[in-house]
Amino acid sequence: xxxxxxxxxxxxxxxxxxxxxxxxxxxxxxxxxxxxxxxxxxxxxxxxxxxxxxxxxxxxxxxxxxxxxxxxxxxxxxxxxxxxxxxxxxxxxxxxxxxxxxxxxxxxxxxxxxxxxxxxxxxxxxxxxxxxxxxxxxxxxxxxxxxxxxxxxxxxxxxxxxxxxxxxxxxxxxxxxxxxxxxxxxxxxxxxxxxxxxxxxxxxxxxxxxxxxxxxxxxxxxxxxxxxxxxxxxxx
Amino acid sequence: xxxxxxxxxxxxxxxxxxxxxxxxxxxxxxxxxxxxxxxxxxxxxxxxxxxxxxxxxxxxxxxxxxxxxxxxxxxxxxxxxxxxxxxxxxxxxxxxxxxxxxxxxxxxxxxxxxxxxxxxxxxxxxxxxxxxxxxxxxxxxxxxxxxxxxxxxxxxxxxxxxxxxxxxxxxxxxxxxxxxxxxxxxxxxxxxxxxxxxxxxxxxxxxxxxxxxxxxxxxxxxxxxxxxxxxxxxxxxxxxxxxxxxxxxxxxxxxxxxxxxxxxxxxxxxxxxxxxxxxxxxxxxxxxxxxxxxxxxxxxxxxxxxxxxxxxxxxxxxxxxxxxxxxxxxxxxxxxxxxxxxxxxxxxxxxxxxxxxxxxxxxxxxxxxxxxxxxxxxxxxxxxxxxxxxxxxxxxxxxxxxxxxxxxxxxxxxxxxxxxxxxxxxxxxxxxxxxxxxxxxxxxxxxxxxxxxxxxxxxxxxxxxx
Numbered sequence: 073x074x075x076x077x078x079x080x081x082x083x084x085x086x087x088x089x090x091x092x093x094x095x096x097x098x099x100x101x102x103x104x105x106x107x108x109x110x111x112x113x114x115x116x117x118x119x120x121x122x123x124x125x126x127x128x129x130x131x132x133x134x135x136x137x138x139x140x141x142x143x144x145x146x147x148x149x150x151x152x153x154x155x156x157x158x159x160x161x162x163x164x165x166x167x168x169x170x171x172x173x174x175x176x177x178x179x180x181x182x183x184x185x186x187x188x189x190x191x192x193x194x195x196x197x198x199x200x201x202x203x204x205x206x207x208x209x210x211x212x213x214x215x216x217x218x219x220x221x222x223x224x225x226x227x228x229x230x231x232x233x234x235x236x237x238x239x240x241x242x243x244x245x246x247x248x249x250x251x252x253x254x255x256x257x258x259x260x261x262x263x264x265x266x267x268x269x270x271x272x273x274x275x276x277x278x279x280x281x282x283x284x285x286x287x288x289x290x291x292x293x294x295x296x297x298x299x300x301x302x303x304x305x306x307x308x
Numbered sequence: 309x310x311x312x313x314x315x316x317x318x319x320x321x322x323x324x325x326x327x328x329x330x331x332x333x334x335x336x337x338x339x340x341x342x343x344x345x346x347x348x349x350x351x352x353x354x355x356x357x358x359x360x361x362x363x364x365x366x367x368x369x370x371x372x373x374x375x376x377x378x379x380x381x382x383x384x385x386x387x388x389x390x391x392x393x394x395x396x397x398x399x400x401x402x403x404x405x406x407x408x409x410x411x412x413x414x415x416x417x418x419x420x421x422x423x424x425x426x427x428x429x430x431x432x433x434x435x436x437x438x439x440x441x442x443x444x445x446x447x448x449x450x451x452x453x454x455x456x457x458x459x460x461x462x463x464x465x466x467x468x469x470x471x472x473x474x475x476x477x478x479x480x481x482x483x484x485x486x487x488x489x490x491x492x493x494x495x496x497x498x499x500x501x502x503x504x505x506x507x508x509x510x511x512x513x514x515x516x517x518x519x520x521x522x523x524x525x526x527x528x529x530x531x532x533x534x535x536x537x538x539x540x541x542x543x544x545x546x547x548x549x550x551x552x553x554x555x556x557x558x559x560x561x562x563x564x565x566x567x568x569x570x571x572x573x574x575x576x577x578x579x580x581x582x583x584x585x586x587x588x589x590x591x592x593x594x595x596x597x598x599x600x601x602x603x604x605x606x607x608x609x610x611x612x613x614x615x616x617x618x619x620x621x622x623x624x625x626x627x628x629x630x631x632x633x634x635x636x637x638x639x640x641x642x643x644x645x646x647x648x649x650x651x652x653x654x655x656x657x658x659x660x661x662x663x664x665x666x667x668x669x670x671x672x673x674x675x676x677x678x679x680x681x682x683x684x685x686x687x688x689x690x691x692x693x694x695x696x697x698x699x700x701x702x703x704x705x706x707x708x709x710x711x712x713x714x715x716x717x718x719x720x721x722x723x724x725x726x727x728x729x730x731x732x733x734x735x736x737x738x739x740x741x742x743x744x745x746x747x748x749x750x751x752x753x754x755x756x757x758x759x760x761x762x763x764x765x766x767x768x769x770x771x772x773x774x
């Protein structure tokens with residue numbers, strides 16, 4: 073039987089662990105082999121509720137209410153600290169326009185194939201390039217059709233079908249314009265969906281040459297992603 | 309080939325030859341059945357033993373070894389040939405010889421064990437069967453179907469061309485190719501994710517090419533003596549399957565080579581946007597056989613982990629975890645499930661007496677309440693609203709300032725104001741501070757009145773806090 077002192081000690085231990093649970097997550101990589109870590113991430117992914125339109129994320133207000141704070145500084149400080157602690161597996165992003173705080177999870181390359189099909193990924197990559205790199209405010213449906221070629225009915229349907237899943241996971245949303253044509257705008261989720269490594273390999277294949285990560289990130293304007301202020305002087 | 313193929317399915321059921329053939333099959337079944345009594349065929353090791361013994365007898369029959377005298381000879385020859393085998397006993401050999409004799413595979417005389425014609429044919433079948441299986445299993449999943457397709461072609465050559473039906477070999481071959489293509493498409497991503505897959509894919513591609521040649525050859529052969537419509541459909545299916553298969557395997561090789569080549573290139577610094585844009589469009593749906601990977605195939609290459617940690621850096625996907633349940637809520641839920649009793653009684657309507665709530669008031673509050681009602685009456689007669697409003701705004705004001713700002717500097721208004729202030733003070737709504745010494749308002753010369761003592765105008769009036 074445990075005596076009182078032991079119990080007290082045990083309790084303290086537990087509290088210590090609880091206090092540091094976020095730190096503990098970060099140090100997991102020290103305890104796990106690469107395979108074990110990948111497995112852990114896959115378990116996390118498989119345990120998550122299915123992603124459906126509008127079924128994820130909290131408004132900034134709700135987050136502030138949960139935290140019991142309000143104000144710019146406290147909110148962003150929270151985001152920054154959480155992201156530092158869990159950065160290997162999660163990223164908490166704030167979509168200002170849609171007023172949504174969303175947790176995105178890093179999915180290993182193997183599982184990532186189950187998230188979106190190859191056509192959807194190509195369409196998203198196009199929108200991503202069109203808006204993040206070329207700095208367009210939105211992408212018109214006709215631009216997608218023209219780029220992906222062939223003016224057959226089937227392509228129109230195919231593009232539409234592949235836009236749907238993107239809308240469902242909130243990577244893009246319909247943008248209100250004066251024209252009668254559908255326009256799409258990348259959301260914060262869409263802007264964060266491609267991992268740095270994926271962008272690098274993608275760019276490498278397109279250029280048929282190897283590339284350094286920093287050049288890739290600069291090209292996709294991710295250079296200052298965590299620095300906050302955007303710095304256009306880096307642009308060539 | 310003028311004569312129809314010899315096939316048991318085309319034979320009149322009463323023909324003695326057919327009966328004889330079927331009897332052979334029965335003998336084979338009999339041997340296998342009798343041996344299975346002692347769980348012989350439960351373990352692969354036992355089957356192997358059986359076939360090895362058959363092989364020894366067969367070698368003798370072919371004149372490759374000395375005559376076999378009896379079971380002992382066989383037993384020792386086995387030991388000599390295959391080494392010591394714990395499960396191999398003289399009793400087993402005796403039993404085996406007895407069974408083989410019973411089904412006419414061998415003849416056993418006092419001085420000699422001899423393979424008979426039936427035994428020879430049966431054991432040929434068995435050994436070919438086993439070897440075919442062995443070769444089949446020595447290939448990987450995709451190659452297996454291809455191997456089988458190739459065997460189909462070869463068997464068709466060996467049998468059909470000689471006038472004996474090998475079964476529906478052509479259809480079987482096409483089916484096998486189709487299966488291989490299905491598997492190959494499924495496996496392509498795995499091959500791309502495997503650093504060492506190239507040789508494997510090359511083997512598959514090689515098989516695919518050989519098969520293509522064989523298939524063309526076979527199909528041409530059939531065409532000469534069988535021009536049925538059914539065949540045209542099969543032929544088309546076969547050609548489509550094999551050409552798709554070759555393209556896919558070639559595409560996989562191309563992609564692997566492209567990736568390997570990519571990793572040999574120099575690092576460049578600038579990304580050309582037009583190349584990237586083209587690539588995005590191409591990766592939407594690259595043609596089969598090209599070296600352009602689609603998004604999934606790129607993810608597969610990343611699985612190789614050639615760059616540090618790229619295998620865990622696939623995509624960032626929005627997620628929502630189901631919120632955890634507290635133990636209390638779970639307990640409540642369990643309690644509900646375990647103890648819930650539906651109400652079966654009639655619902656009794658309880659009459660609720662309608663009581664009038666009694667207004668009660670404590671002694672302490674009485675004075676306040678009475679004061680309040682008195683004040684309401686006072687307010688009816690004396691106009692204090694302006695003054696109260698002004699005091700609400702400023703909290704504290706000089707008497708002079710208050711009466712003038714709440715009304716005007718006319719004598720009558722000032723008088724009303726003063727009455728109002730006194731009413732407020734009397735009803736404890738405001739206090740007078742005689743020492744406040746606040747400023748008087750300007751323009752005193754133009755007033756049609758003045759303070760008896762200017763000091764009075766300097767009194768401070770302060771609103772009482774509730």
